[in-house]
Structure formats: C-alpha cells, structure tokens
Amino acid sequence: MRASRFFISTLKEAPSDAEIVSHKLMMRAGMIKRLGAGIYTYMPMGLRVIRKVEAIVREEMNRAGAVELLMPVVQPAELWQETGRWNKMGAELMRVKDRHGRDFAIQPTSEEVVTDVARSELRSYKQLPVNFYHIQTKFRDERRPRFGLMRGREFTMKDAYSFDRDVDGLKKSYQAMYDAYVRIFTRFGLEFRAVAADNGAIGGSGSHEFHVVAATGEDALVYCPTSDYAANMEAAEALPVDSTRGAATQALEKTATPGKSKCEAVAELLGLPLARTVKSIVLAVDNEDPAKKEIWLLLLRGDHELNEVKASKIPGLSTYRFANEAEIVEWFGTPPGYLGPIGTKKPVKVVADRTVANMADFVCGANEADFHYTGANWGRDLPEPLVADIRNVVEGDASPDGKGVLAIQRGIEVGHVFQLGTTYSEAMKATYLDEAGKPQPLVMGCYGIGVTRILGAAIEQNFDDRGIIWPTSIAPFEVVLCPMGYDRSEAVKTEIDKLYAQLSEAGVDVVLDDRGERPGAMFADWELIGVPHRIVVGDRGLKDGNIEYQGRRDTEATQVPLAEALAFIQGKLAA
C-alpha cells in the first residue's frame, strides 16, 4: 500500500471523552471515529486490524472443524420469546418494530437463531457433531457505554455454537474450541490467560474465560504460578487460611471501642492484627409474605472481601440483596458498625467464611454501639455456623489444587467458552433422532470472541508514550518504509520503490509513506499507529549501501546493507 492512496488521519491530542489509553490511542491514530455513545466507525487503519483479527479467528475456527455461516442482525422476537430471553434480557436487548408492528431483536448473540437452524437441519445423530459460527455485528444497549471499543454498544463478535448428542460429545467439542482459542490468542501475539469461570450448566469446569493480560484490565485473574490452576475472581476457590481451628484461649469479653466501627480501627485500638477481627455483612432475602423475610449475617475475616457470586450460590441466597438500615436495626437492635453474630435482637442465619470458621479468640461487633467482643469462640460463645466459601481469594492464599500459592493479575476478557447443555435445545425443542429413532435434545456449547474488543485489549497491553505497539500478526501494516526525501532524491526514490516492490512481491504487508511528510511528523505518525517494523531509506545511508531498520520497541536503529534488506525483514517477521 502506498500511504498516499490510503487514508491516514492522526491527532496530536485525544478527545476529552477518551478515558483509557487504548481509546485515546485509537482515536489519535485515526483507527476509530465516534458516531454516537458506544457506536464507532472503524476507519481504514482500524479496519485493517479488525480484518487481520477476523482472518486468524476464521482460520483457526475452520481448522477446528467449525463451519461458518451468517445469521441476521435483525431477528424475530418469536424465537427470543421461546427461550424467555425476550423478557429476561431487559434494556440491554435493543428491540425494534417493523412496519407491520412485529417485534424484532437486534442480536447481542444468536443462541435462538442457531438453535432454530439446528432444529430444522440436524435431524439425525449421524449429522453430529456440528459447530456453526459466524462473525457478525452485535448490539448491546449498555447503560453506560465507554472505553472506546472495550464497552461499546455496536461491536463485532465471533460466536460459535456446537451441537452434540451427549455430554461426552460436548466435552470434546468444548476442548476443541478451548484448544482453538489457545492457538488464536497465541497467533495474536498477546500475553493471555485462560481461567475457569463461573460453572456452566453442565457443572465441573464448564466454562473458561480468555483474558488478555493488562494492568488496566477490569477483571482480576487468579492463578498459581507453580501449577496450571487459573480462575477468575468469581470462581476462584478460597481455602481457609488456617486449615484447622485453634483452641480457645481467651474469655469472651465485651470491650469498649468508641467510634471504631471499622475492623481496621478496632484492630488498631486493641493492638491486634486485622486478621483477628471478623466483619459482618447483612443480607436480606425477600418473600411474598413479608413476615417470612429472612435476614442473613455473613462473616468474613476483617481483611477479606465478600465474593457476591459465591454468596448467591448458597442455598437460599440466590435472590439476596443487601439489607437496609431499618432492617438492621430491627434484627440487630443497633445500626451498622458494631454488628456481630452474638446476641442479635431477632434470629438471623449466620454464614461464616471458611477462614472465619477456623478462627479462635476473634473480635466481632457486640450488637451495641461502641462495643465489640474479644475472645469470641465458636461452639462456646455462639453456635457453630453454616460454613461456606464466600470470600475473594487474595495473593498468597493456598492454591485449591494444593500445588502452591495464588497470584493475581489483571485481565481484559476477550473470549469465553461455555458448556450450555440443553437449556436452549429443550426450550426450543431442538432434538435429533438417536440410533433407536428416539428424539433427544441437542447438547450445546457456545464460544465467543470479542473481535473489536481485541483491538482495545491488545493496545492496553502494548503501548508506550509514543503510541501503540501492535504485535506483527494483527498490525495494520507489518512494515513501514520511510523515505528521506521521496520527491527530492532520485536514489532514495529508486531504492525504496525497489524495496517496496520486493517486499510486496514476497507477501509482506508493507506501506510506503510517499505522502511527503517531514521525517519527524512521519516517524511520529507511524509510532503512534504502531507499525512494528520501520525501514528508513536516506541518501546518507545509501552512500554506504545501507538502510536503517528499527523495531517499534527498539531503542535504536540498525544499519542493514541494502542487498540484505529483504532477508533481514523476513527474518524479523519470522521471529
């Protein structure tokens, strides 16, 4: 590509509404252009990256035996009503009426449509397994779209759906997709991590997320550096800090802690480690009969955090909400700040985190303003609690696989594989006939990759103060040729044109900057855009028969003999 025939539009400053680095850099590099909240035009430079991402996804999906089709953006409401998602999805589902008043959804995903395809096309066990995928425009009406392509409303996603005869088949299809995703993200050249996610319908490790590792990531990834354990924060199992409970050594004592409503302050006042304190979190579960409303007390060690997803999995808590102050006063006899499990005004259900259940001589609120108990002990001062894993793991926790301690890093979710099971096929009566001619529900998996989000994630992981640093495989161009005086020097023009032809001929995705920009502006543009390999051809170097190579992360340039330029670049690209 000659730059003069392309469209390059860079900005010195990012627009003020760009909050994160990838958004700012994509705007400055002219890769995207905002059309409305969470809606972007992909400008030519950005579209090149998207196409490269799509091509890698497509190749690996096909290699894994998935078959590409294309399902519509606008989908009849009837299918969404069959699965109940028409009502369940809420405001995120963009809904539209046609001229005849019929309802349609603008697809955020395509489970319903693909299950409709499957129920009419997949009739016999002989046709299974099948994995259909498409790469298509999606719309999700986010309440607060932001972060550029990271949380847009219109975006491009690859979504695949596998159909198997049974769970064994699903597990094979799932593994094939998991392996394909590993190949895809490896080919992207990004540092990534697959983590177990909240369990799927099938149970076990029925769901994994693929994250691009980035300090700015919204998600916390938990992993064990000395084993292959990895899970997202929601799903990471927290073992008790102490594997057994110590013996009681102190008497229960009500202690004045005036104005110290936080564990940190109480620990400081009492001269105790924070790890000796227990904090109280009060939940409410409503009932149609208000008299049957339940109040639950969840207990966590003072330095631990509640994991809301884990809490919601405790039988009876699936629909919990946090209790309000009036409820707390009614059940505990005191406002928040000094709550605890001993001597509540009305009975509450107590759940202790595994770590709390193994604590002895602990400190907790006394259900009286400005007082705490010290020396509290299970069994002696209060009944044994219901015990559950309800906290977030922290760095240094023991790994659940027993093979080391946990570490945490930040990630951006860009892929998800999920064992759906028969939820959709049963709701939509999507069956196949088995060998005995008996209809059986299709067993499904679904597998997504956020194509446009990859761009944002790649940048969050790879940038510096000059701009983006694309991995070669998804860079808008692999190599940029910068002439020093394309219109001034016959020698420069001749040699760089020749090199451009050589590289193009060899299949290198190269751009020749023939725009006539001054060197400083030209270099700044390509560093901002993030092309990973740059070659400068100038009279000075040519005098010695050299061109100048600089990788985007290199601190200085390398002189390369002109005659070896092609081989040199090919070596760099193969690296």
Place this chain on the structure above:
Amino acid sequence: MRASRFFISTLKEAPSDAEIVSHKLMMRAGMIKRLGAGIYTYMPMGLRVIRKVEAIVREEMNRAGAVELLMPVVQPAELWQETGRWNKMGAELMRVKDRHGRDFAIQPTSEEVVTDVARSELRSYKQLPVNFYHIQTKFRDERRPRFGLMRGREFTMKDAYSFDRDVDGLKKSYQAMYDAYVRIFTRFGLEFRAVAADNGAIGGSGSHEFHVVAATGEDALVYCPTSDYAANMEAAEALPVDSTRGAATQALEKTATPGKSKCEAVAELLGLPLARTVKSIVLAVDNEDPAKKEIWLLLLRGDHELNEVKASKIPGLSTYRFANEAEIVEWFGTPPGYLGPIGTKKPVKVVADRTVANMADFVCGANEADFHYTGANWGRDLPEPLVADIRNVVEGDASPDGKGVLAIQRGIEVGHVFQLGTTYSEAMKATYLDEAGKPQPLVMGCYGIGVTRILGAAIEQNFDDRGIIWPTSIAPFEVVLCPMGYDRSEAVKTEIDKLYAQLSEAGVDVVLDDRGERPGAMFADWELIGVPHRIVVGDRGLKDGNIEYQGRRDTEATQVPLAEALAFIQGKLAA
C-alpha cells in the same frame, strides 16, 4: 474442503413460498434459510458465494483507489434529520429507540454517516479526492419482501462515496467507479449491461445502473445493438416515430363507436391500424386551493405506453396523480372510455407525446359516450399541444443516438453509480478549504453493489432443470471430486486423496465428497449446488489410468489421463 467437514443440506422440493427460480434453487441447495419475511441466514454453502463476491468487489474497489472503512449498522437519527431523510424515507427506514429513548436508524445506506466522517476528516483540497466504501449489513423494511435475496429486508451491500473538489473531479471519480464496476461484473462471469438511468443531480449521464441480464428480470433494458447506447426504460429517450407531421387529408368526423372504449377495439371497428389512434390519460395536480386544481390530458399513440417518470418531469406535473372518475366527468363531461382533446367541458392542459404531435388524420375520443373523432388534425381541429417525450420506447424505435434501432432485454439491477453533487454536503455543511482558504462544499458521488442480490441474479441467468450453474469465479467450490466408493476401493481412495492434495496445493478451491453418498444422490447434490467442474474417480476409469471430467454445462463426460488431471483442471479454470 472435505464434504464431511462442511455442512451440506439439500432438498428435493423447494418450499412453497419460493416464487422465482433463484429463490427455489438457493433454498433447495441449502444456501439460505428463511428466518422471517425477507430475512435469511446465509448457510455455509451460500456464504462461500457471498465471500467470493465480496472479495472480487473489494479487490477492484481497492484497485480503483477506494479506501475501505466500516460504518455502523445502527446510526443516530440526528444525522438523518440534518438531511431530512429521517422524515422523507417513510416506512422503509427501520427506526429504533435506545434505552434512553434516543432515535436511531438501521442503515439502508450511509450517505449521512460518510458525509459526517468527511466533514470532520476532509479539511483541505490537498486531501481530495477520497473515495470511502464499506461492505455492510443493510436493512430496508420493504412492504412486501419476496423473491429470496432479490428483495429481502436485511441484505449486504457495498456502498462507496466519493468526495471531490468540483464537478470535473466528480466526473473522474465516477468514471473510475464505472470502470471498476465493469471489471467487477466481468470477473463475476455474468452477462451484464450498464444502462444510463434517470439523470442524477448533476445532469447529463449522471447515473448508470448495472444489470445482470436475465429473462426473469424486473427491469427493461433498452439498448442499440449497433451502437453503445443503453438506458433503462425510465430514462430511454423516445423519438417521434415519424420525424415530421404529415399533411391533413381527412375531414374531422364524429363517428359512432358503440361499446368500443379501447383503442384496439376502435381501430378494429374502423378498419384502421392501431397506430392511427390516440389514447387519453387524465392526470390531476392538486393545489392547496381546491379551485386551482389542474387537470391534464396526456395523449399517446394507441399502441404506446405512458412512462410515468418522464411525465413527472414535465414542469407542473412533478406531484401528479391519476384523475378519478368524478374529476373526469366534471372536466370532460363524460366518463372514461371516449375522452379526447377536442371539446372538453372545462379547460384542460394537453400534452402530446412526440409521436402523437407528428400524427395526422388521427382517431381520438369525442368526449361523448360511444363516439370517437376520425380525421383529427393538429392546428386545424384543435390547438397545437405542448409536446414532450412521455412514452416508453418499444423495440424497433430509432435509437436516440441515430445509430440504429432499439432492442429491449430484461435485467436485474445489481449496481448503481450516481453523481450526487452537493445535496448531502450542503445539507450537512461538509466543506473543504480551497487554495484560497475558502470553504467549498464537497462534491459527492455514490456507488452501490447489491452483494447478496448478485447471488439471485447470477442464478436467474445461469440454471437448468438440474440446478444452479455458477460461474467459476463465484462458485461455492470451483471443483468437486466425486469418488466411486471412497470407503470401498483402496485405489479410488488413494488416487482421489492424492488429486485432492494436488489441487489444494495448487490453490484450487476443491471439495472432496467423502460423505459416502450413492453416486446418483452425490451427482444430484453437486448439480443442484452448481459447482462448475466435476471429476469422478472410479475403479473402472482407473483401470485405464483415467479419471472422468464433466463441466456443469457439458452434456457428456471426458476421460482424462490421471497424470494429466491437474493440468487439465487448471486449463479449465483458466478458460
């Protein structure tokens, strides 16, 4: 591709709602699947064709210097309001509200968005010309979607938009697109015709349509076989059949024509050629002041048809409608059937088609039931009329370029190039700065290709009673390999696997049918699907060292020595 890893789903019968051959064959070949009225899933076999069409379009657009970007499907109403299309577009424009109640359009085209891109990105004459295009999902809420992909609601279109500094520049950009379209349709391997269309905003031949020639086409294409004149029926100029008016030889006479209200019947009764009769068409033009309503009488030769587009271009008739019976009685004193220009009850404006204006001694209605005039002559019996071209041309008419006579064929519109001028840029204040630093409106052109419609059009042109016959360049596969007993014969499996590897290696898009279907079913499938080249490998042929080749249009097979198979196929593909 191995067929066993692809998804093939053929039907013996087309669904009953498929009205035209391309729709039927695409459904039977498993290329599309209906999701709702005018909304289809592109199944794997159909998507392959779409991707090939897109690839050719993309290559030629890039070659012509256009730059690809991707504009959103969901577009803010504000932009559409700036150009007034939000109101003008009516029910065809699918409208949707987001969760905050803001209005959006689901794009049927992207003039507004691209002009918005242009007004912020194109600041200087130095950046011009630019041509932006995208290949994107469109939605048009047709009142009556039908004919499969021919008149769907959701479809894929390539739309390009050029921006120039002046009309000269626009004409160059337009010509570049015209030439690119010729290359694109040539590469598709389809018989096509470019015809001048209704004039664009710029005047002159500011608009051309590209049609795939097909007997089933909805549009009539007018062309001169001995020159390069070609226009669609709406735009084709009709010259007067006689270039000058003959002298009057008969007296005006009121003749009884009881019950003969049609020109054909009158001509027969009077023993005159139909070409001596004149028919009357009555139009009304409403006015806010009902007293100022105008009634117009349009006169056509008895065997000619009104061209409604031409009529609407007559000054004063842009908002015409056909008059109703009450109006006819009020102005002509008689119900329809015997109307004419002589002796109307109230004054009407008379427009004679050019042919009628040159007629002498003609027959027309007498404005009295059961009576016609014969021997009517302009100037003598009635005033000279306003003369205009208001009829459709017919086969055999003189070509407007004076280089022969016109022929007519049917076509399916698949492309359109259009000189827009400054309509959008002025409405949206999209200007650039000229050399003097003065803002000037961008001069625009727009250029569409109906990507998914190409599939329907290609089939309407290329099919037989066995199925589709794809041109090689857009066939889902170029070559199909059919083994006779893949699982039975070691020799067949070995040789066809080898040939499959050879062809794949050589870059041929080949499918090996390893499904284990019986020969009859296998051949029927691929003939229905329309793969243009078939190779059969069986034990019988192998005995003589042969394989069997048959082109989709061939009536019989050719024996080809196994050793020459690759070269033979490459020869066929290059043909």
